[in-house]
Amino acid sequence: MNTLSLVIQREYLTRVRKKSFIIMTLLMPLLMASLSFVPLWLSTLNDGGEKNIVVIDETGMYAPLLKSTEQYQFQIVEQAQQSEYQAKIGKDLFAILHITDDLNVNPNAISLLSEKESPQDLRAIIEKTLSEKVMQQKLDELSQSGNVSAESILQVRSIVESGSKVSIKIMKWDEDGTVSESSAEIASIIGVVFTILIYMFILMYGNMVMQAVLEEKKSRIVEVMVSSVKPVKLLIGKIIGIGLVGITQLAIWGVLLGFLFTGLSAFIGAPVETTGMSASAEMGDFDMQAALNSVMSVNWIEILVYFLLFFIGGYILYASIFAMFASAVNSEEDTSQFMMPVTLIIMFAFFAGFYSVSNPDGPLAFWASLIPFSSPIVMMVRIPFGIPLWEKILAVVLLYGTFILISVIAAKIYRVGILMYGKKPSIKEMIKWIKYK
Amino acid sequence: MDYLETTDVTKQFANHLALNKVSIQVPKGTVFGLLGPNGAGKTTLIRIITRITAPDSGEVFIDGRPSKSDDVFNIGYLPEERGLYKKMKVGEQTMYLAQLRGLSKADAHRELMIWFKRFEIMSWYNRKVEELSKGMQQKVQFISTVIHNPDLLIFDEPFSGFDPVNTEIVKNEMLRLKDEGKTIILSTHNMESVEELCDNIALIHKSQVVLQGKVFDIRREHRTNIFRFRLRNDDFSLEHPFFTLISKESYHEFIDIRIKKQPDIATNELAKLIFDNFDVVAYDEEIPTMNDVFIKTVSN
Numbered sequence: 001m002n003t004l005s006l007v008i009q010r011e012y013l014t015r016v017r018k019k020s021f022i023i024m025t026l027l028m029p030l031l032m033a034s035l036s037f038v039p040l041w042l043s044t045l046n047d048g049g050e051k052n053i054v055v056i057d058e059t060g061m062y063a064p065l066l067k068s069t070e071q072y073q074f075q076i077v078e079q080a081q082q083s084e085y086q087a088k089i090g091k092d093l094f095a096i097l098h099i100t101d102d103l104n105v106n107p108n109a110i111s112l113l114s115e116k117e118s119p120q121d122l123r124a125i126i127e128k129t130l131s132e133k134v135m136q137q138k139l140d141e142l143s144q145s146g147n148v149s150a151e152s153i154l155q156v157r158s159i160v161e162s163g164s165k166v167s168i169k170i171m172k173w174d175e176d177g178t179v180s181e182s183s184a185e186i187a188s189i190i191g192v193v194f195t196i197l198i199y200m201f202i203l204m205y206g207n208m209v210m211q212a213v214l215e216e217k218k219s220r221i222v223e224v225m226v227s228s229v230k231p232v233k234l235l236i237g238k239i240i241g242i243g244l245v246g247i248t249q250l251a252i253w254g255v256l257l258g259f260l261f262t263g264l265s266a267f268i269g270a271p272v273e274t275t276g277m278s279a280s281a282e283m284g285d286f287d288m289q290a291a292l293n294s295v296m297s298v299n300w301i302e303i304l305v306y307f308l309l310f311f312i313g314g315y316i317l318y319a320s321i322f323a324m325f326a327s328a329v330n331s332e333e334d335t336s337q338f339m340m341p342v343t344l345i346i347m348f349a350f351f352a353g354f355y356s357v358s359n360p361d362g363p364l365a366f367w368a369s370l371i372p373f374s375s376p377i378v379m380m381v382r383i384p385f386g387i388p389l390w391e392k393i394l395a396v397v398l399l400y401g402t403f404i405l406i407s408v409i410a411a412k413i414y415r416v417g418i419l420m421y422g423k424k425p426s427i428k429e430m431i432k433w434i435k436y437k
Numbered sequence: 438m439d440y441l442e443t444t445d446v447t448k449q450f451a452n453h454l455a456l457n458k459v460s461i462q463v464p465k466g467t468v469f470g471l472l473g474p475n476g477a478g479k480t481t482l483i484r485i486i487t488r489i490t491a492p493d494s495g496e497v498f499i500d501g502r503p504s505k506s507d508d509v510f511n512i513g514y515l516p517e518e519r520g521l522y523k524k525m526k527v528g529e530q531t532m533y534l535a536q537l538r539g540l541s542k543a544d545a546h547r548e549l550m551i552w553f554k555r556f557e558i559m560s561w562y563n564r565k566v567e568e569l570s571k572g573m574q575q576k577v578q579f580i581s582t583v584i585h586n587p588d589l590l591i592f593d594e595p596f597s598g599f600d601p602v603n604t605e606i607v608k609n610e611m612l613r614l615k616d617e618g619k620t621i622i623l624s625t626h627n628m629e630s631v632e633e634l635c636d637n638i639a640l641i642h643k644s645q646v647v648l649q650g651k652v653f654d655i656r657r658e659h660r661t662n663i664f665r666f667r668l669r670n671d672d673f674s675l676e677h678p679f680f681t682l683i684s685k686e687s688y689h690e691f692i693d694i695r696i697k698k699q700p701d702i703a704t705n706e707l708a709k710l711i712f713d714n715f716d717v718v719a720y721d722e723e724i725p726t727m728n729d730v731f732i733k734t735v736s737n
Contacts, residue, residue: 220520227514
C-alpha cells in the first residue's frame, strides 16, 4: 500500500474510532431535532385560556369570515374605537387585527398588533381564511375579465374548492408572476443552514488539522515519519484524512436527521389526523405540508453539488493555512499570533453570509461570494436564491486556483517548519523557507 | 567498498552555513561514528542522507550509485528528536510505521512478532504508548527503525533514555546487525560507545569534516608520547633528559607514574632506562581516548 493512503487511513481511523467523535456524531442530530421540534410541538399545545382579538375592518369584507375557535375569540368593532382598544392590549385583549384596504388590491393592508409575539397558529388561521377570500376575489375578477373561458374558471374553481393545496400555489404564481414569499423564506433557511455548516466545519476541522500538526511536532513523531514519508504526503494525507472524517460526520448527520425528522413529523402529525377538529392543529398541518412542498421544489442536486465543491475548496484552503502556521510554531500558545487574522477573515465571511440573506444580490454578497477566502461561506447563502451560472463557475475557479496556490506554499513552509525547533519564526523567515531546496 | 558516500555536500540555511563541502565514506558492513559538537551539522547531514532535505550542492551515493527516492525504504533512521503517537497502541503503531517503510501488512506482522519476542515486549502490544516509560518507548522506536530490514541504519543518540541493561541489549543488537552485513551510522556524544562499536568515524566541526578515518588510527595519530609505569618502589625521583615527569601517585604498595617522552627518543630506550632503575610491574603507552581526541580537536 502506498504511504499516502496509509497516512490517510491512520488519520481517518484514529479519529473516527474516538469516543468523543462517536458521541458527538450521534448526539448532535438528536440535539438539533429536539431543538427544532420541541418548540414546534409546544406551540401546537393549547395553552388554555381564551384570547380575545378585536377586528377592525375598514372594508367590511373580511371580518365576518373570521370564525372564533376554542382559543381565539374574534370580535368586530368600529374603527373609531381603535384607541380605546389599544389601551387594553395585554390585559383582557390579546391583539388587534386591522384591515385598511381591499387585500386583493393591496395585500399589505393588514396588520396584527399585539403585546407579545403573535403565535404561529393565530397567524395561520388569519392568513388562511383571508387568502381563501382573496383567491375567491381574484377568481371572480378573472371570470369577469373575459380573458379566460367560463369553463376553465369553473374547472379552476372546482380544483380550488376540492382543497388541493398545490393548485392554490399555482394560481398564486400565475396571477402576479413573481416567486411567492414562502419560497424565498425556504431559500434563505437553506442558505443559512449550509453557510453555518461550512463555517462550522472550516473552523472545527481546520482547527483539528492544526492540532494534528502541532501534536506531531510536539511529540517529535514527525522526525520519525519524514524519514519514510515525504512531508508533502504527510500534509496531504492529514488534510484528506481529517476532511473525510468531516464528510463522514456530515453524512451520518444527514441520514440521522432525515430519520428523526420523518419520525418526529409522523409523531406530531398523528394526533392531528385523529382529532382533526382543532383549527389550530389543522393550520399547523397545512403549514408543514406547504413548507414540505417548497422544500421539495428546491433544486437539491444543484445545491448539494455546489455545497460539496465549496465545502471541499474552503476546507482545503483553510486547512492548508492552519497547517502552515502550526508547522512553524512549537506550542498552542504561539499559534494565536498567526491564527487571529485567519479567524477574523472566517468570522467576516460568516457575517457577510448572514447579511447576504436579506440582500443576496447586493455588492457585499456579490464580492464576498467571489473572493476565495469568503466565497465558500457566502456563496452558499446565494445559491438557493438562484444566481447566474458564470458567477458560480467563477467563484469555484477562483477558490480552487487559490487553494492550489496556497497549499503549494503551505507545503513548502510545512516541510521546513515541522523540523524546526526553538524560537518562533517571523513571517519574513517563513517566506525564506519557501525558497529552500 | 563504500556503501555510503557523500561528495562535497553543502547546505546553506537563511544566514547559517550548515554543511560546507562535507565528504564522508562509509565502508559496507561497518559501524561508522558521526561525531561533532552540538550544532556542527550532523543532523543536517543525516537528513540529507535520508532525503528529508536536499543539499544545495554535492551528492550522496548509496552502494556506488547516486541515491534515489526509493532508497528511503532501505534506510532505517532513528532520529535524536523522536516520539510516537501517544494515543496509539504499541502494536498498531509499530505496524503503521513498518508499513510506511514499505512492508506489506503480512510481512510487517511477521517481523513485528520476531522483534517483540526478541525484546520481550509482547505483553505491551495493546497498551497505549502514553502508558509506557521512556525506556520502553525507546525500545519500540528502535524496533520500528529496524523492522523493515534495511541495509543502512542511522542511529542518532540511540542510547539516551536507556538504563545500562537496555543499553547493552541495543549495543548487542547493533553488533548483530553489523554481523548480518548491515552498514550502520552512529551519531553520539557517548565516546565510550564509539570506541566500543565504531570501526570508522568522521568528526564534523563548524560545518566541516575535520577528522576522518579508522578509530584506532585516529587515536594513535593523537598520541602524546605519554607512558605509564607501575613500579614496586618506594619513590620515584629520577631525572633524565629522555623524559619529563607529568604525574606521580602511590597506589597501595605501588607507585604509578606518567612521563612524557622526548619525541626523538625511541620507546625502547625509554623503557630500558626505567627497567634498569626500577622494579616495573606494568607499563603501557597512553593512547588518547576518543573523548580526548574529540575535546582536543574541537577546542583547537
